[in-house]
Amino acid sequence: MKKLQADVCVVAAGLSGLAASITCAEQGLKVITIEKAKVTGGAASMGMGPLGVETRQQRMKGVNLTADEAFLKLMHYTHWMGNARLIYDYLRKAGDTIAWLEDMGIEILFQGGTLYTPERMRAFAQPEQTQHTVAPVNGGKIGPRVAATMTKRMTERMQELGVELLLETPGKKVIMKDGKAAGVLATDANGEEIEIESKVVILACGGYSDNIQMIKDNLGFNWGEDLFSFRIPGNVGDGLKMAWECGAAKSRMTMELMYQIPDNLNHFDLEGAFRQPLLWVNKLGERFVPEDCIGNTATMGNCILNQPGHTCFTIMDSDTLKYYKKKGVDFPGVQGTEVFDHFDAAAAAAKEEGYKYYFEADTIEELCEKTGIKLAGLQETLEQYNNDCDFGRDTVFNKDYHFLRPVRKGPFYALQSFIGAYGTLGGVKVDWKFRCIDKDWEPIPGLYSVGTDCCDIYGDTYPFIMPGNTMAFCLSSGRLAGEHVAEYINQ
Ligand SMILES: Cc1cc2nc3c(=O)[nH]c(=O)nc-3n(C[C@H](O)[C@H](O)[C@H](O)COP(=O)(O)OP(=O)(O)OC[C@H]3O[C@@H](n4cnc5c(N)ncnc54)[C@H](O)[C@@H]3O)c2cc1C
Incomplete structure (x- = not known):
């Protein structure tokens, strides 16, 4: 030796x-x-x-x-x-x-x-x-x-x-x-x-x-199911x-939790486009956070941890997509203000790849079918949310009225987020x-x-x-x- x-x-x-x-x-x-x-x-x-x-x-x-x-x-x-x-x-x-x-x-x-x-x-x-x-x-x-x-x-x-x-x-x-x-x-x-x-x-x-076994044993997450952390x-x-x-x-063993989409570095612009104070719902179709508070990825990770399946969906309609393409984003994030200039290319690449976490649908019914969101829950949420947008006041969470954009006109676009983490601690x-x-x-x-x-x-x-x-x-x-x-x- x-x-x-x-x-x-x-x-x-x-x-x-x-x-x-x-x-x-x-x-x-x-x-x-x-x-x-x-x-x-x-x-x-x-x-x-x-x-x-x-x-x-x-x-x-x-x-x-x-x-x-x-x-x-x-x-x-x-x-x-x-x-x-x-x-x-x-x-x-x-x-x-x-x-x-x-x-x-x-x-x-x-x-x-x-x-x-x-x-x-x-x-x-x-x-x-x-x-x-x-x-x-x-x-x-x-x-x-x-x-x-x-x-x-x-x-x-x-x-x-x-x-x-x-x-x-x-x-x-x-x-x-x-x-x-x-x-x-x-x-x-x-x-x-x-x-x-x-x-x-x-x-x-x-x-x-x-080491997904060590993560499971010490932190209780199933990597690839309810956790998509960097490996x-x-x-x-x-x-x-x-x-x-x-x-x-x-x-004490923890993780540097945050929220992210699976394989996010390959879908970086798509993620940036949806990291906006849009409509965020859980699998039940219910809102669970004032969406203007998503800026802190760590606390938002905790918030998603409290949702069924440790997951959630961000949804926008075609009018909002048009608006963002013209005016730029509300939250710049690391992707920058011009992220919607690349939206069409990013969406096309995701579809071509068969990326499972990006969705497009002509109707809300179709969106729920594709995402697994509970239809009745989302319909109820939309009725209230769209009404609130019309009146300029969020009666559930009091989200800043600047960000109240209705979800009404198809096609509809959605991205699914999960808990992520930069690493273990x-x-x-x-x-x-x-x-x-x-x-x-x-x-x-x-x-x-x-x-x-x-x-x-x-x-x-x-x-x-x-x-x-x-x-x-x-x-x-x-x-x-x-x-x-x-x-x-x-x-
Ligand atoms: C995508 C991403 C972005 C990040 N961005 C930031 C940021 O902007 N700012 C920030 O503060 N933090 C950031 N972090 C976190 C930060 O990078 C890490 O916390 C930091 O690098 C950890 O340093 P470390 O020395 O503990 O481990 P690492 O830098 O990961 O180094 C560990 C090394 O150990 C080696 N190794 C493992 N086992 C053995 C062995 N048995 N023998 C020899 N070598 C071994 C590995 O090969 C590796 O080279 C980010 C993390 C990720 C994943």
């Missing part, structure tokens, strides 16, 4: 693993990072960018949220359910992390501004302006996957600092000696076993979004299992130094967990009051753990 030696073995080179590897190397430690996939970056390469607080970019736009204020906001939002010391350290680090990324040569943008949210929902739904985005390459549009530039540059930076990166090398087991982590057993790209002897092991395996190939819970095997305690219990702790809260010497594997700081709902939180937590947890590891080794 091949044997290697290092001060630190980082298991995985997703966002948190990259941050931890770079930081350990910056501290002068010899680092070997092993990554299961052929490429680095994990889920992070699909995203847009991290939260920052007190950044240069925010100051330029007059955004004065402080880390102290951000801390209290998050703690109040989560009813103080997370580890306050760890969260305080994370939020204080988050702004500096933006500058740290820039020092590596990564261009970080901050647009400021927030999506429109009705006044009555602002205290809860209106986000603070914390989302920073990685600059798109070659003048492209800000959107999904721009953050791939960041993970690519972080990988280069890590190697410039002398970190040895082994791709296609999944970590299998943490070696324990005398109660301390002492290395990792892995298999290399040829399937041969290797042993990496190290003083510290940092697990950063990105949760279990691609990152290879993120199957290895970090959790390896830590638990060494005696680490379990932390939590599983490994850590202390504020990111040391894995056992059931008696004793740290397991030399064993650390970072990123989503240990992230249980959001209470029950992802805090869109401060967007960009997950990436920022992954970056900062990697950095903070790296600093604590250096202290531990130097002692």
Whole structure:
């Protein structure tokens, strides 16, 4: 068996693993990072960018949220359910992390501004302006996957600092000696076993979004039936299992829930077109939310969770489609204001593909037949809703009258949404130094967990009051753990 030696073995080179590897190397430690996939970056390469607080970019736009204020906001939002010391350290680090990324040569943008949210929902739904985005390459549009530039540059930076990166090398087991982590057993790209002897092991395996059995066992969802979350190939819970095997305690396990349509990145414009304050109904044909409150995808995910089959339908008629094509959308979202310019092409592509969740029908009866919505329920809803639209007052939910558009004239268009999630959260219990702790809260010497594997700081709902939180937590947890590891080794 091949044997290697290092001060630190980082298991995985997703966002948190990259941050931890770079930081350990910056501290002068010899680092070997092993990554299961052929490429680095994990889920992070699909995203847009991290939260920052007190950044240069925010100051330029007059955004004065402080880390102290951000801390209290998050703690109040989560009813103080997370580890306050760890969260305080994370939020204080988050702004500096933006500058740290820039020092590596990564261009970080901050647009400021927030999506429109009705006044009555602002205290809860209106986000603070914390989302920073990685600059798109070659003048492209800000959107999904721009953050791939960041993970690519972080990988280069890590190697410039002398970190040895082994791709296609999944970590299998943490070696324990005398109660301390002492290395990792892995298999290399040829399937041969290797042993990496190290003083510290940092697990950063990105949760279990691609393990539907673990999702069922721990969260109760049936993926593909009542949950359509992103699945990152290879993120199957290895970090959790390896830590638990060494005696680490379990932390609260949740998901970063939101709502989405299945395979949404391939139907991105279609999804944007229907993420509007149109008529939203459940399978019974009943309204269940003031539709001008759909701006917060996390709380809307909870709302859909309360509906039969964890699903709902957004419906518009041909007059509304005509109106949006002419005037543009009510809620721009990440797809932008011009999303209806692409509607016909997006709808045609969905039909051609046989996409099961987009519907067109000439009559309400036909729509109910195709969607499975209860006809009597929808007819009753439409009678009231259309009446309310005529009178300019929503008598059920008091939705803003600007968005009261009747559903009367066929053809009718509908899109079915489900609960989705960006990924899983939590599983490994850590202390504020990111040391894995056992059931008696004793740290397991030399064993650390970072990123989503240990992230249980959001209470029950992802805090869109401060967007960009997950990436920022992954970056900062990697950095903070790296600093604590250096202290531990130097002692
Ligand atoms: C579509 C999408 C968009 C997103 N956009 C944003 C956004 O704009 N802002 C934001 O804050 N968050 C966003 N997120 C969430 C964010 O990207 C993730 O929370 C973050 O990347 C998680 O980092 P991580 O290091 O924990 O895991 P990952 O980045 O997923 O990395 C995990 C790595 O572990 C590797 N691995 C797994 N098992 C092993 C093993 N046994 N041995 C070795 N390697 C292993 C995997 O191959 C992977 O490379 C988004 C997520 C998705 C899916």
